[in-house]
Amino acid sequence: MTLTPFPTILVKRLAHAKDLPLPAYATAGAAGMDLLAAVTESLTLLPQQRILIPTGLQIALPAGYELQIRPRSGLALKHGIILPNSPGTIDEDYRGEIKVIILNTDKEAFVIERGMRIAQAVLAPVVRGVWQESDILEDTERSSGGFGSTGTSILR
Ligand SMILES: O=c1ccn([C@H]2C[C@H](O)[C@@H](COP(=O)(O)OP(=O)(O)OP(=O)(O)O)O2)c(=O)[nH]1
Numbered sequence: 237m238t239l240t241p242f243p244t245i246l247v248k249r250l251a252h253a254k255d256l257p258l259p260a261y262a263t264a265g266a267a268g269m270d271l272l273a274a275v276t277e278s279l280t281l282l283p284q285q286r287i288l289i290p291t292g293l294q295i296a297l298p299a300g301y302e303l304q305i306r307p308r309s310g311l312a313l314k315h316g317i318i319l320p321n322s323p324g325t326i327d328e329d330y331r332g333e334i335k336v337i338i339l340n341t342d343k344e345a346f347v348i349e350r351g352m353r354i355a356q357a358v359l360a361p362v363v364r365g366v367w368q369e370s371d372i373l374e375d376t377e378r379s380s381g382g383f384g385s386t387g388t389s390i391l392r
């Protein structure tokens with residue numbers, strides 16, 4: 237068996253995250269690394285409030301990759317915590333602090349504590365395209381149909 241080397245992500249921990257562990261995969265097969273809230277003190281997110289949560293991390297991604305910031309399903313199901321820009325995009329060339337935008341869609345307030353695993357980050361390869369203008373586009377079975385044109389019932 238040949239072992240594939242994992243791509244390396246350079247990471248710099250800012251002062252407010254020095255005592256926090258780096259984001260980690262919760263299980264051997266997890267796709268996402270859980271991101272920790274590097275808030276200095278607990279904060280309360282009211283219903284319908286959205287906030288930018290610092291992670292205390294600056295990174296340099298390997299060439300040809302992005303980091304996707306995605307919600308955690310447990311927080312979404314139990315507390316209505318979503319990421320309004322999901323999946324958030326961390327560009328390969330971004331060197332600022334990674335931050336997570338979270339929105340409380342619940343009727344209850346939600347308390348974010350230091351070190352809470354608030355979101356997850358998935359490393360993903362990027363395929364970039366180039367435009368080629370054309371007056372003729374090959375027709376297809378779908379053609380211009382969209383936005384529910386194929387219906388919802390399997391019985392048709
Ligand atoms: O959840 C997110 C999304 C983005 N970013 C950072 C990294 C990313 O590379 C940069 C820009 O993100 P995006 O392209 O989604 O935002 P924009 O509104 O298009 O801003 P810009 O004009 O800076 O590209 O902001 C985060 O820290 N967290």
Ligand SMILES: [Mg+2]
């Ligand atoms: Mg952008």
